[in-house]
Amino acid sequence: MIAVRGLRLAISGQPILHGLDFGIAAGEVFGLVGESGSGKSLTALALLGLLPEGAQVSGRALFEGRDLLAMTEAELCAVRGAGIGLISQEPMTALNPVMTIGDQVAETLIVHGAARPRAARRIAAERLARVGLPPGRIDPGRYPHELSGGQRQRVAIAAAIAMRPRLLIADEPTTALDVTIQAQILALLGGLVREEGMGLLLITHDLAVVAGMARRIAVMQAGRIVEEGAAEAVFRARRHPYTRALIAASAHVPARRPLPPGEVLLTVEGAAVDYRLPRRHPFARAPRFRALDRVSLRLRAGESLGIVGESGAGKSTLARAILGLEPLTAGAIRLAGRPVRAGDPRMQAVFQDPYGSFDPRLPVGRSLAEPFHALGPSRPRDGSARVAEALAEVGLKPGDATRFIHEFSGGQRQRLAIARALIARPRLILLDEPVSALDVSVRARILDLLAGLQARHSLSYLFITHDLTVVRAITDRVAVMQGGRIVEEGPTAEVLARPRHDYTRSLVASAPAIPGDWTARSAHA
């Protein structure tokens, strides 16, 4: 149905795509996998003629016999939305905030002249019902901000399929969603492909997602397709070294020896946090929302505890409470016997986005030395030596201290954030989604680094994440949170293999996985 031949792209003279060849048949799911910067998303935009200014494209992209790359703007407008639909990554920003969801779906039909407004709204309601938002439950007259992330992605899908396009391009459609929602959206996309006979170009960095969805996959690296074939064959054969590295990294488990249990370092007893909500009217008492509901847990020296749960489960509130940044409504949190306080050097944190936590105008060495200020008079005299030592610990060079944060890659920035946490010689490091924004190969190396540091300094880790593969790779015990409570806790392997709570069970079942026998070591091809 679509055949791409020799697709090349350069933006402002900088070559991005170096001649891509692939084809997708009707009713087929085609997975395009690669790391950030490989050119996956730009491939999708090139097909739709939505590239940024200064882009030069060459090659051919025959869609139902007509070359998309040779079309005029008016011809492309007629194809976009009608022949080819696009679903993008960010459901939170992909919808117009001041337009009702029903109108946004109906608009696709109206601009293509497929229906008059009244009929378009009726069809829109049908399409919304098809993606799981029946008018009885979610009124088409509602606005995007009144919906959850998963619901918004369903609206975006309804708008993309309103004209029943023959090809659907989904660019990281579930990356921003929780794992159970991801499973539902993937099931919805799979159902649409089967029922409507659409072709689906599924663009993702997540090998497990394509393994479960795609019939054929192409692996992209630096603007080239390095390997292409039937999904199972690509996973089993792994002809190209990059494919091998990618598959190995995604299943990477750092070598860890569980340490002998040390003394209890952190105790959380019946901790509760309430947030005030906006008042209904000026004289009303502000209603309260219980974000953390009587949570108790213990962490021993040298131990890693994973905290998993979906957005809104209270993970980040718990993290802030442990760091002493959130006053408790009830309960107590103690570090080595004493109540936690903000700025305690024995406790450090590493967050998902290290770029935002470094001052862009300071050399990183200055930012790294910042925890020393919390030490007050006991600040070490050998400050710069300690900075150099910390940089060496995380695999960077002492000379990097004089560089600025924007000069580092994503993985290096996360190493810097870890160095900053180490510099005060803490006993507990709180890691909030530290590898979620990283490509799989970088993620594997950061996990190795964390495992090594833990063994060397008998650090305790509190690992907050929504990603079960990370939990499996690096934690000894795991606590599952839902609605502000811990619903299940135990040794990681046991909880993930035999979940007892319904919620944990659905979490484990929803996590996409590459079938075990596809990646078995015995596969020689």
Place this chain on the structure above:
Amino acid sequence: MPGYLASRLLSLILSLAVASLVIFAVIEVIPGDPAAFMLGLNARPDTVAALRAELGLEGTRPQRYLAWVGGMLTGDLGVSYTYRVPVAKLVADRLEVSLPLALMALALSTAIALPVGVFAAARRGRAADRLAMGLAQIGIALPNFWFAMLLALVFAVNLRWVSAGGFPGWEAGLLPALKALTLPAVALALPQAAILTRILRSSLIETLGQDYIRTARARGLSRGQALRRHALRNALIPVLTILGLQFAFLIAGAIVIERVFFLPGLGRLIFEGITQRDLIVVESVTMLLVATVIVVNFLVDLAYVWADPRLRRR
């Protein structure tokens, strides 16, 4: 939505109360006796006493404040000392000129800024955009009285389409009155339109970079459709803020233009009140202008709710 409305209404009432207290206090702390100040050095004591009574300077401060506020609420703004007519009547006469003038200028500046701003944003970086922005820069830099004199020179002196100044009054008929207000309205509108154009353009350009615009384009909307149907309303929110501020300025700040065209407007009334030391006029008209600004801001808040459904949740 009811919560948002109630909180805006409460803030409206509080602002009015605070403003009235401040204006009252300022008149109170002016050293010396206002009556003696108004009458000058050679006034006879009995004249001063009579004026004191007339000004409502008898009684305690709270009594006087309440009498003043109560008077304003019932439409009694006192009697002007210099004009010897009720201030309410003076203000009403002047508003007959100032209000239509402000509305005309506002409508005109919006009518210029909306298409030019949209046009410039849609052609960002190209010659048309640069030309529009260059003109806007000139419009902001040049004072409005310069435009006023230029317009008077061209259209009144040379072409003789309209008279160079004065206001015949609405009794003279709708057309002559509107004709007299046209040049001043254009002079007032041009710099405002220049500011508004720039705000609208930059707001639109920011909105056009949003994800939902790309989504809309991917659904088959042309560049222009995406701009009209999706970007414009989202870009309007900062524009509304500026519109509110401009209207408040136009009501009272047209004094220079009023002088150029010899218009009996509100700005001139305040100016004359100050030069003639007519504190009754100054106090009441100041309060009235402050109230206008506050009420216009309240209306802008309501317009936000129309433009942005996310505010309706609260």
